[in-house]
Amino acid sequence: MGYKRIKKDQLNAFLRELSKDYAVVLPSRSGGQVVFGPWDGENTDFLDWYKNTVIPPKALFFPPVEEMFRFRKGEEGYEIEELMPDKGQQIIFGIRPCDARALKIIDMLFADTYRDPYYLRRRENSLLIGLGCNEPCDTCFCASLDISPGQSEDVDILCTDTGEDLLIEAISDKGGNLLSRMSGLSDAGSEEESKARELRKSAKERITREINLSGLQERMRSNFENRAYWEKVSKKCMACGICTYVCPTCHCFDINDENRKKEGKRVRNWDSCKFPLFTRMPMENPRHEKWRRMRQRYHHKFEYYPMNFGAIACTGCGRCIRECPVNVDVTEIIGGI
Amino acid sequence: MMVAVEKDKGDSLMEGDNVYIPHVMKIEKVIEETQNIKTFHFNFKDETQKAQFGFKSGQFAEYSVFGVGEATFCISSSPTRMDHLEFSVMRVGKVTQAIHELQEGDEIGFRGPYGNWFPLDSIQGKNLVFVGGGIGLAPLRSLIWNVLDNRDIYKDIVILYGARSPADLSFKYDLEAWDKDDRVNMYTTVDRGDESWTGRVGLIPPVLEEIGPSPENTVAITCGPPIMIKFTLQSLEKLGFTHDQIITTLEMRMKCGIGKCGRCNIGNIYVCKDGPVFTYAQIRSFLSAEF
Amino acid sequence: MENRLKEEARKLLKEGKVDYIVGYGNGTVKFRTSPLITNKEEDIESLVINPFIANNLSRYPTEIKGKLGIVVKGCDSRSLVSLMQDNKVNRDDMVILGVPCEGVVDIKKLGEQIGADIDQAKEIDKEGDNLIVQMDGSKKTVPFRDVIFDKCFGCEYPTPLEYDILLGSEVSPRIEIEKSLKKIKEFEDTDAPERWRYWKEQFSKCIRCYACRNVCPACFCERCFVDVNIPQWITTYGSWQDNLVFQLIRTLHVAGRCSDCGECERSCPVGIPLRSLQRKMVEEVKGLFNHETGVDKDAFPVFTHYEATDPEEFIK
The missing domain is CATH 3.10.450 (Nuclear Transport Factor 2; Chain: A,)
Known part of the structure; x- marks a missing residue:
């Protein structure tokens, strides 16, 4: 199946057709924020202003707060009612290649050994329609992580904005099946295809920020006990959780109970290795100091995760750099090792 | 000699099971061990669940008081005695406080077993030295009873248990039973005695050196507070134990118990999934001694 | 100003008068600056002063041990004075390098x-x-x-009130209080259900990253009440009500200590207008206790001090 295309002003009709079978989620504005939210059935103007969201699309699969089950104390003791995401199918439209890769990366963790039913249920029920980046941001460094801003193998369908048209390409079988059922798509000509290729090439070239990953494992290992280095680079860090919460691959969580009289819920919520409480035990805390926590975060992403799952847990989306109140820069820290 | 420590592959989970949903269990008995440690005997409410359940010594579970939260403890009873299960808790925080308030007949949430276990197969035919401190006897007693219930396939057994004071000795009923059992060489010590204490006084590591078990065809299994472990390892080394003849368990803060929530790692090793049971040789092969 | 700073900072380090210089350097993101904390003379050349120096560096003296040469704008200097009043920092441990500020670019x-x-x-x-x-x-x-940031309008103390070295000539205050308070006044003109809806929407966005708390010099509690679980005051995760309660309590805790530096709002990754709460509290404290954070070095911290003339209408 070759490339398809639609006029951008036909995107509305395209999405409407998708909406018949899927809940369509796409970049929208809510409370002054750009977020992935339910499509209002009208607007497609995000094509004009959308770069990326602050909260990454991992939140659609691994929400900041997840109610796992409800418990109630009855006559016969506690009863438990599982709270699973519903089985409805959804389409995430407009996910960026970096964020789609991030999902592939955390899939490995959530599917490892004990399968995480909440995350995996949502993954199984979702179809990703990616939107290639033509104009990456100043903070992007995805190219260093083997991600091309305009291309993706991690989505089901990939769109490229060629100005007048959206060029549509099936990536997975799931995506191909869907496209073959859609009306209103025309075949793309070679002219559009070469235009898309051109755009992808120039997008990749516009990425100037780099992260030096050569000899990474050895470098990180030999620097691990370099306390002076970690103290220096963590000095300005405010030890807030922004970098972890805006990270598309950070996946740490906490589990808590909520209770009202004889019933309540068990919820899991995002947690951050940047907080001292994260590892605090009654008698000791192995990562009490800020520099240890910062070291843990980078080593987790760039050493432990590759050792355990074979992939660096960073996609170069640049959110942590952009959102950090004191401009702690991962490329600088890894580069300085 | 090499003691292999096996790894959990999550086999206990059936397809479609939600790993986060606990079994509701009933507390059958509460034993006050010390002023801040209690042991709970608990059981499945459902006989089918009970029949399907299995675990191995050294494994842990997530226990919860509904409405308060979950905490991690080892299963301190032996898999050879499946009439009921046991766990022991020191009161240190919110969840442990709530657990301490539980009484016979109350219900708890229980999910597990998780983690790896003591290598029962590879310690067969060997002399065993158990060294436990304080509540650190909990995981050891699971293995000790397991071993005693199959006494013939092991050689000499030494148990050394210590606590800060006579009042801090947990599992006194076990200590008594082992003391009476002539198949076991039992030693109990306290850091500081009191008027009525007629037993041994001394820190665990020097007492261990004094007892002086031979490392020949022996495996030492130790568990206790970090500072005790540190010096016990040194003493075992002095006695000639090699690093792979020593087995211990590690403790880190845990939440999920299944390698996802991200907090219990030492380097790339996740204590919940790769441990909690490690040989000293394994611990020394970790990326770093630091966290 | 920048050259003067470099000169003074170099001198301070060289003469051993300070252990660290806490200033601003260029960030790695376009037009952003970043805190530059150094004890090395070769880093001094990287110090900058420009209209983008947003961070309130007075967050650092409570954390970094040793004598500090610290760069402050007007609002930051007031945070520092407030910390002195609370005995959180020692004046003798700091050489304050004052930057008269014309406003910071948002x-x-x-x-x-x-x-x-x-x-x-x-x-x-x-x-x-x-x-x-x-x-x-x-x-x-x-x-x-x-x-420039809303807070910079109507900034009554653009020139630091406390300093050892003033790096430029004094800046006269911008008297545009109304513009500074525009958003707050607009908000106050709405009715109660609308306000409730508004804050519900805003606090539903909160992800509890605690950046607002961690960047705040006035948030110096060794253990924040949200990090205490016996008793558990609020949940550790975000229902919007608990997020709101967290922020309201934080607002009360920093009342009389907030210099309206606006770092909470600037740092918030999800764009909650936190400064409105803080700014409103600044008004209240001024109205009730005639107290302005960090303006009078000899004043007592407003909530740890009692005066016979304090209003007590709330006791009825």
Whole structure:
């Protein structure tokens, strides 16, 4: 199946057709924020202003707060009612290649050994329609992580904005099946295809920020006990959780109970290795100091995760750099090792 | 000699099971061990669940008081005695406080077993030295009873248990039973005695050196507070134990118990999934001694 | 000013009068600065002072051990004075390098003004009352007053009130209180259900990253009440009600200590207008206790001190 295309002003009709079978989620504005939210059935103007969201699309699969089950104390003791995401199918439209890769990366963790039913249920029920980046941001460094801003193998369908048209390409079988059922798509000509290729090439070239990953494992290992280095680079860090919460691959969580009289819920919520409480035990805390926590975060992403799952847990989306109140820069820290 | 420590592959989970949903269990008995440690005997409410359940010594579970939260403890009873299960808790925080308030007949949430276990197969035919401190006897007693219930396939057994004071000795009923059992060489010590204490006084590591078990065809299994472990390892080394003849368990803060929530790692090793049971040789092969 | 700073900072380090210089350097993101904390003379050349020095560096003295040469703007100096009043920092451990401040550029506002992402600007210079923004092939002139943070309007103390070395000449205050309070007044004009709806929407966004708390110099509790679980005051995760309660309690805790530096709002990754709460509290404290944070070095912290003349209408 070759490339398809639609006029951008036909995107509305395209999405409407998708909406018949899927809940369509796409970049929208809510409370002054750009977020992935339910499509209002009208607007497609995000094509004009959308770069990326602050909260990454991992939140659609691994929400900041997840109610796992409800418990109630009855006559016969506690009863438990599982709270699973519903089985409805959804389409995430407009996910960026970096964020789609991030999902592939955390899939490995959530599917490892004990399968995480909440995350995996949502993954199984979702179809990703990616939107290639033509104009990456100043903070992007995805190219260093083997991600091309305009291309993706991690989505089901990939769109490229060629100005007048959206060029549509099936990536997975799931995506191909869907496209073959859609009306209103025309075949793309070679002219559009070469235009898309051109755009992808120039997008990749516009990425100037780099992260030096050569000899990474050895470098990180030999620097691990370099306390002076970690103290220096963590000095300005405010030890807030922004970098972890805006990270598309950070996946740490906490589990808590909520209770009202004889019933309540068990919820899991995002947690951050940047907080001292994260590892605090009654008698000791192995990562009490800020520099240890910062070291843990980078080593987790760039050493432990590759050792355990074979992939660096960073996609170069640049959110942590952009959102950090004191401009702690991962490329600088890894580069300085 | 090499003691292999096996790894959990999550086999206990059936397809479609939600790993986060606990079994509701009933507390059958509460034993006050010390002023801040209690042991709970608990059981499945459902006989089918009970029949399907299995675990191995050294494994842990997530226990919860509904409405308060979950905490991690080892299963301190032996898999050879499946009439009921046991766990022991020191009161240190919110969840442990709530657990301490539980009484016979109350219900708890229980999910597990998780983690790896003591290598029962590879310690067969060997002399065993158990060294436990304080509540650190909990995981050891699971293995000790397991071993005693199959006494013939092991050689000499030494148990050394210590606590800060006579009042801090947990599992006194076990200590008594082992003391009476002539198949076991039992030693109990306290850091500081009191008027009525007629037993041994001394820190665990020097007492261990004094007892002086031979490392020949022996495996030492130790568990206790970090500072005790540190010096016990040194003493075992002095006695000639090699690093792979020593087995211990590690403790880190845990939440999920299944390698996802991200907090219990030492380097790339996740204590919940790769441990909690490690040989000293394994611990020394970790990326770093630091966290 | 920048050269003067480098000169003084170098001297301070060389003469051993301070262990660290806490100032600003260029960030790794376009037009952003970043705290530069160093004990090395070779780093001094990287110190900057420009209209983008947003961070309130007075957050650091409670954390970094040793004597500090610290760069402060007007609002930051008041945070520092407030910390002295609370005995959180020792005046003798600091050499304060004061920057008279004409206002700090709000990158978001600037982006709106130039109608493009700030990434696309090549260079930005301040010329008189304007910012000259060099874009790809074009040049835009933006009035400076249109792109500074709301807090900078009506800043009554743009020149630091406490310093050892003043790095430039004093700046006269901008008396544009109304513009500074515009958003708050607009908000106060709405009715209660609307206000409730508004804060519900805002606090539903909160992800509990605690950046607002961690960047705040006045949030110096060794253990924040949200991190205490016996008793558990609020949940550790975010229902919007608990998020709101967290912020309200934080607002009360920093009442009389907040210098309206606006770092909470600037740092918030999900754009909750936190400064409105803080600014409102500043008004209340001034109205009730005639107290302005960090203005009078000899004043007592307002909530740890009692005066017979304190209003007590709430006791009825």
